[in-house]
Amino acid sequence: MTAEDQKKAAAIAALEYVHPGARVGLGTGSTANHFITALAEKVKGGLDVECVATSRASFQLASRLGLKMTTLEKQPHLDVTVDGADEFDANFQLIKGGGGALLVEKIVATSSRYMVVIADQSKKVETLGKFPLPVEVVPFGVNATGWKIDRALRICDLQGKLKLRLKDGKPFVTDSGNAIIDVSIGAIPDPRRLDNLLKSIPGVIDHGLFIDICGVVLMGTDDGVQTFRKG
Known part of the structure; x- marks a missing residue:
């Protein structure tokens, strides 16, 4: 599987964390785009959710695909945020912000009951810092x-x-x-x-270190999606 295939597999797996009526934070970047696309397909099939985007780009994609959008001003408490990461370690610490949306991504993620990170296997590291x-x-x-x-x-x-x-x-x-x-x-x-x-x-x-925010990581691999849960 290519890295893109792994990202897509992880994105599809993240749909299990979205229940009917959920308020969902949408991340930013190529990996998050896979989730937005997959979620839109579920919505076409009848799933009812409201979404908050972390960037103009994500808002535009989600709106174009027919997702119902809202804001943190209207819905200050979200059920789940699904987003990618530039790096993650075994302690669920992340580096994010390669796409430039780290501030809003952190605000949205910390306004959610939990954050699910979707990634390909190259994003798992022993020590954060290789990515700027x-x-x-x-x-x-x-x-x-x-x-x-x-x-x-x-x-x-x-x-x-x-x-x-x-x-x-x-x-x-x-x-x-x-x-x-x-x-x-x-x-x-x-x-x-x-x-x-x-x-x-x-x-x-703010900065791209996400500490004590992520609770679940779904990592796409050649052998399927691995799930890591904190605690």
Whole structure:
């Protein structure tokens, strides 16, 4: 199976976590798109759900496929969020944000009873950090915020290469109007400590470390979908 086949298999398996009448958070990215498409097929078959999207792109896809959309303002408590991940480890810690929607993804996921991650087997790692960690920052004082991020890394005895994310040669802008600094670290032995330090930096809106949020991981493999449940 290709990675895309594994993602699709995991996405289809995630439908088991969606019950009639559920309020569902929809993730962002290629893996989440597989779930949105699969969910839309179930809705065509009679399943009644309401969905909250984590990005304009996901909202547009879901709406085009006929899913009933709502907002956290109208439905502040969701039953489940299904989303992909750039990395996950055995402790259900994640790196997310490769698609640039990490802030809204985290808000939606933490507004849900539980979060289900769908992924191909390449996303499972022993230690987080091979994938660059996205840090969402306000546009004002980006270089100053970057310096503080670098200082936080050093406090954790880490070294990282910071790079302002660009799109078409210009600074990438999130749906919330912020910038993203991608931090290439290599390995993050203590994600919780780095999580706390980054959150304390003025100018940092949030970051792609998802700690104590995910409860289920569905991982597509050549031999089918493996299920990992926390606790």
